[in-house]
Amino acid sequence: MSAPPTRATAECQNVSKSTCRSRMSAPGSSVTSASGWRTCSTTVATTDARTTIPDAAWRRAFARAPGTRPGSSTPSRRHWFRTVTVPDAIRPVRVRRNRSPAGGRRAMMCRVSAPMPRWVAVVAAVVVAAVPVLLGGACSRVVPGDARAATAPATAAISAVPPTGPASEVAATTVAALQEFWRQEFPAAFGREWTDITTFAAVATDDPDATAPPCTNRAADLADQAFYCPAADAVAWDADGLMPLLQDRFGPAGVVVVLAHEVGHAVQTRLGIDAAQERGPQRYPTILLEAMADCYAGVAIAHLLEEPVAGLPLGPAERDDAMRALVGFRDPVGVEPGDQSAHGNAFDRVSAFQDGHRDGAVRCAEMTVDNRTFTQRRFGSEADLARGGNLPLRDLLAFVEDDAGRWFTDLAPGRDAPRLSSGGACPPERLATQGPAAYCPDDGGVAVDLAAIEDVHREIGDFAAATLVAGRYGMAALDAVGTSPVGRPAGAGATCLAGAYTGRLLEAPDGFRLSPGDLDEAVQVLLLADWVARDAEGASDPAEHGFERITRFRTGLLDGPAGCLPGR
Structure with missing residues (x-):
């Protein structure tokens, strides 16, 4: 979060904690809040990497920690291991841009490095092969571009290392399923026949004698990466490091979503965006092409959920795993949409995935810089940075x-705003059922468990904590306008209103507003736990998953409170 400078910030620099506290609490001080929450920033410790979180659901969500590479008793060079109570999938990652594969004019590969040992290094690199489309046949809309088919035989050549574990088996099953899906979906959506992808290559990157995959000089160039190369019409991936790591951290869905994204780039090539991009590159920036590929991945995974394939156990929970994988591949905080290397923050990538999942392939092809809003931003001040x-x-x-x-008070005119405290009229055990932040109908207040919400703040970020509190203010607003705070509609409304409040901060010109990475933190906490969707009695819809919570949050963010409150 970004906040305007306060006198506390100026007065508390280079002084002791006790001096800072005394200055802030001095009579007439303009920096002491009415509720007494504000203290010196120097008093907040964030160095403890191990926490005990009282909520059972939170502990269950954090149960999966990264392990060693299958078949090895020691950590691989691609990730660092420690005992954690938070899944590394939610941790920010830093990427360094590697050279593009030969033959990929718009190719881009990413490799994650771990600048600090507490971050886990993981990524699936994506190579952009882009393309708009002349929608013909049954399609009525025209997307600018020169449609062309990739040069490929009717049946793709699949070269792969022998399966060495579950990840290799999942990858082989996935590419066959994706090829078959697009044979049916591509003509139905675009009125054109699908041309099979020429090559799928699973590469033994640890083998110095392995054959180099298409568009690279040696197998090791693909380490920790996956890409689509349009010049060779090839999808290639690291079978030794990347795929086992994805399988370990996200289950089969991690492997599936990465390959579905790369095949999404092949879809772009078959729709012919290259010529349009050459004519107007500003119309097809990298971040737009990556959003399209995420969108096509959502289309494919929606199909695999509806028509399961043997060997690919995908359901609603696994769909959340796929979204967690996309979160893990987000851009570093502070990268702007116009950056040549930008692939998208977590919110934008998950949003594109959801749009394809819900609306289908034509929605993906119709994405433009005019109808797609990207929420990435740079830091607004040196202090925020x-x-x-x-x-x-x-x-x-x-x-x-x-x-x-x-x-x-804007939502419920004439009603007093809830007071934020660490207690309230409701019994503590009743408040605890809602999670780190709770709404108490007895006094209309919002209570926070300081220890629990500090864990969220430390392990995910400040806006993860703010999202939980905003959801409880949303619950209070529902109660104030006559909607019961108990029941599934209450949880759904609170989630939506948390998004509406976030939209307010997104549009704020100055003062208290979003910082880079804040929306990513909201996505992470929505995926990991159902706290924001719990009603005033701590109940939530057991059939609901992170996908639905993020959908409601996005509705509020995009449509405002009117999309959340009945009759508004």
Whole structure:
């Protein structure tokens, strides 16, 4: 979160904690909030990497920790291991851009490096092969471009290392299923026959004698990566490192979504965007082409959920795993949409995936810079950059109480805004059922469990904590306008209103507003736990998953409170 400078910031530099506290609490101080939340930023410790989180659902969500490469008793060179209580899938990753494969004019490969040992290094690199399309046949809309088929035989040549474990088997099954799916879907969506992808190559990157995959000089060039190369019409991936790592961290869905994304680039090539991009590259920036590929991946995974394939156990929970994988591949915080290397933040990538999943392939092909909004942004100040976009927890709570309180009174005129506290009229055990933040109908207040919400703040980021609090302010607003805070509609409405409040901060010109990475933190907490969707009694829809929570959150963010409140 980004906040305007306060006198506390200026007065508390280069002084002791006790001096800082005394200055802030001095009579007439303008920096002491009414509720007493605000303290010096220097008092917040964030160095403890191991936490005990009281909520059972949170502990279950964090149960999966990364392991060693299959068949090895020691950590691989591609990820670092430690005992954690938070899944590394939610941790920010840093990427360094590698050279493009030969023959890929718009190719781009990424490799994750771990600048600090607490971050796990993982990525699936994506190679952009782009393309718009002349929609013919049954399609009525025309997307600018010169349609052309990739040069490929009717049946693709599949070269692969012998399967060495579950990840290799999943990859082989996935590419066969994707090829078959697009043979049916491509003509139905675009009125053109599908030309099979020429080559799928699973590469033994640890073998110095392995044959180099298409568009590279040696097998090791593909380490930790996957790509589509349009010049060779080939999808290639690291079978020794990347795929086992994806399988380990995300299950089969991690492997499936990476390959579905790369095949999505092959779909783009078959629709002919290359010529249009040459004529107007500003119309087809990298981030748009990556969003299209994420969208096509959503189309394919929707099909695999509806028509299961033997060997690919995909259901709603695995769909969440696929989205977690996309979150893991997000751009570093602070990368702008116009950056030549930008692939998208977590929110934008998950949004594109959901659009394809819901609306189908034509929606993906119709994406343009005019109808697609990207939420990535750079840091607005040196101070925000220095703290990585994260406010200290108590500062965050003070600002949220003030800002969300004003937002509440706009939604429920004439009603007092909820007071944010660590208690309230409701019994603690009743509040605890809602998670780190809770709404108490007895007094209309919002309570936070400081220890639990600090864990969220530390392990994910400040806006993950803010999202949970915003959801409880949303619950209070529902109650204030006459909607029961108990029942599944209440949880759905609270999730939607958390998104609506986030949209308010996204549009804020100055003052308390979103920082780079904040939307990613919201996505992560929505995927990992159902807290924001719990009603005032701590109940949630057992059939609902992160996919549905993010959908409701996006509805609120895009449509505002009117999309969440009945009759508004």
